[in-house]
Amino acid sequence: MKGTEIIGNNFYFGGCDTVKLAKKYGTPLYVISEDYICERCKEVREDFLNKYENTRAVYAGKAFLTLEMCRIIEREGLGIDVVSGGEIYTVIKAGFPMEKVIFHGNNKTIDEIELAVKNNVGRIVVDNLYELDLLNSVAQAHGKKMKILFRITPGVDSHTHKYISTGQVDSKFGIPLKGNIINEAIKRAIDVSNVELMGFHFHVGSQLFDNSSHIKAVKTLVKLMNDMKEEVGFITKELNTGGGFGIYYVKGDTPKPLNYFTDAIMHTIQDECSKYGLSIPQVIIEPGRWIVGEAGITLYTIGSIKKIPGVRVYVGVDGGFPDNPRSALYDAKYEVVVANKMDKEKNNLVTIAGKCCESGDILRYDLKVPSLDTGDILVFKSTGAYHYSMASNYNKIPRPAVIMVKKGTDRLIVKRETYEDLLRNEL
Numbered sequence: 059m060k061g062t063e064i065i066g067n068n069f070y071f072g073g074c075d076t077v078k079l080a081k082k083y084g085t086p087l088y089v090i091s092e093d094y095i096c097e098r099c100k101e102v103r104e105d106f107l108n109k110y111e112n113t114r115a116v117y118a119g120k121a122f123l124t125l126e127m128c129r130i131i132e133r134e135g136l137g138i139d140v141v142s143g144g145e146i147y148t149v150i151k152a153g154f155p156m157e158k159v160i161f162h163g164n165n166k167t168i169d170e171i172e173l174a175v176k177n178n179v180g181r182i183v184v185d186n187l188y189e190l191d192l193l194n195s196v197a198q199a200h201g202k203k204m205k206i207l208f209r210i211t212p213g214v215d216s217h218t219h220k221y222i223s224t225g226q227v228d229s230k231f232g233i234p235l236k237g238n239i240i241n242e243a244i245k246r247a248i249d250v251s252n253v254e255l256m257g258f259h260f261h262v263g264s265q266l267f268d269n270s271s272h273i274k275a276v277k278t279l280v281k282l283m284n285d286m287k288e289e290v291g292f293i294t295k296e297l298n299t300g301g302g303f304g305i306y307y308v309k310g311d312t313p314k315p316l317n318y319f320t321d322a323i324m325h326t327i328q329d330e331c332s333k334y335g336l337s338i339p340q341v342i343i344e345p346g347r348w349i350v351g352e353a354g355i356t357l358y359t360i361g362s363i364k365k366i367p368g369v370r371v372y373v374g375v376d377g378g379f380p381d382n383p384r385s386a387l388y389d390a391k392y393e394v395v396v397a398n399k400m401d402k403e404k405n406n407l408v409t410i411a412g413k414c415c416e417s418g419d420i421l422r423y424d425l426k427v428p429s430l431d432t433g434d435i436l437v438f439k440s441t442g443a444y445h446y447s448m449a450s451n452y453n454k455i456p457r458p459a460v461i462m463v464k465k466g467t468d469r470l471i472v473k474r475e476t477y478e479d480l481l482r483n484e485l
């Protein structure tokens with residue numbers, strides 16, 4: 059993993075000794091490397107934005123969104139995609155340029171739409187006809203004309219976990235291609251006065267190592283662009299191809315450089331557009347996990363060590379399901395090391411248990427480790443995406459702090475929740 063080293067017995071991340079970080083900030087602790095995020099953004103600029111004309115990249119905020127993350131993404135020159143009123147509020151509070159914000163969601167509420175309209179969100183990705191009417195009336199009430207894309211369900215199965223596959227025919231996301239729904243939607247968008255249809259969006263799924271789903275979806279979408287030009291006279295100006303680029307979690311994962319996906323997307327768009335005689339639209343990508351996933355680790359302290367003779371050794375840590383629901387939800391796997399025993403041989407087999415009152419709260423089965431002691435610090439790698447953002451207060455457990463490391467320096471970006479925080483809305 060990039061940005062990691064071993065000095066003495068200890069595991070370093072982003073130039074910082076993780077054992078010292080655990081002592082300074084307490085555990086569980088989310089540690090995010092700014093250097094790593096910036097490197098990824100640079101790759102986006104060099105291998106996509108600067109390589110191809112008329113392109114845009116937006117970071118999918120659902121992966122990890124804090125005020126500081128918004129500020130970093132702004133400095134790096136990317137936009138942000140948001141999926142809720144809370145995410146819109148976060149980008150507003152961070153002072154993020156709203157024209158670079160894209161708003162998604164399969165059931166946006168009227169309040170969320172109002173927030174987006176009032177704050178001039180750059181693009182709204184309209185998921186269905188109900189939303190089109192709602193948005194148009196809200197925009198009308200505020201005297202605005204909102205730029206929109208239609209989210210299309212491309213009918214493509216992606217090779218990933220069922221819960222994070224989104225582009226298949228049977229999906230809650232987007233407008234299906236079956237029937238004439240999209241023709242109707244386009245006609246209606248052209249007819250009404252307070253939206254301006256710019257083009258289409260699709261997202262096939264997440265944590266993908268193979269570009270074939272993107273290629274298939276692009277072919278489907280360019281055909282749609284051609285059909286809609288012929289059938290309703292609509293010229294597509296923008297095509298948003300979503301995110302989904304996979305990262306490394308454990309052995310066997312085969313992540314690809316960004317351009318494995320983006321070159322394939324761009325070449326397919328160029329070829330298909332020239333086949334139909336269409337001009338090439340602006341192309342947008344929305345990577346989330348790929349930007350921040352490997353930029354993060356989580357630190358835990360070991361408490362109880364329970365040996366069930368002939369069965370298993372359970373090692374209890376001070377976090378679990380509330381800070382990492384992915385293990386239970388998707389059976390997600392992680393590489394784990396003992397931060398203060400990097401030099402020791404791994405001769406023991408243990409299972410890492412979270413502290414929730416839930417048998418399924420197991421963070422890692424059958425991990426090879428050195429001999430463990432209470433107080434040892436465990437490092438779970440690749441936890442930058444969909445950990446802090448999916449964290450909960452189950453069992454009234456406060457959410458961990460988040461710190462940012464950069465070239466050997468560390469700073470707090472989200473305070474650890476307190477017990478008082480847990481009760482702040484209770485009457």
Ligand SMILES: Cc1ncc(COP(=O)(O)O)c(C=O)c1O
Pocket residue numbers: 118121139162224261263264265300301302303344345346347348
């Ligand atoms: C519309 C949309 N864009 C972007 C993403 C980001 O996905 P990922 O984090 O896999 O890049 C998602 C999530 O799957 C999404 O639904």
Ligand SMILES: N[C@@H](CCCC[NH3+])C(=O)O
Pocket residue numbers: 120222224264265384388443444448
């Ligand atoms: N939460 C999922 C990713 C969802 C992607 C958003 N559509 C995960 O942790 O893998």
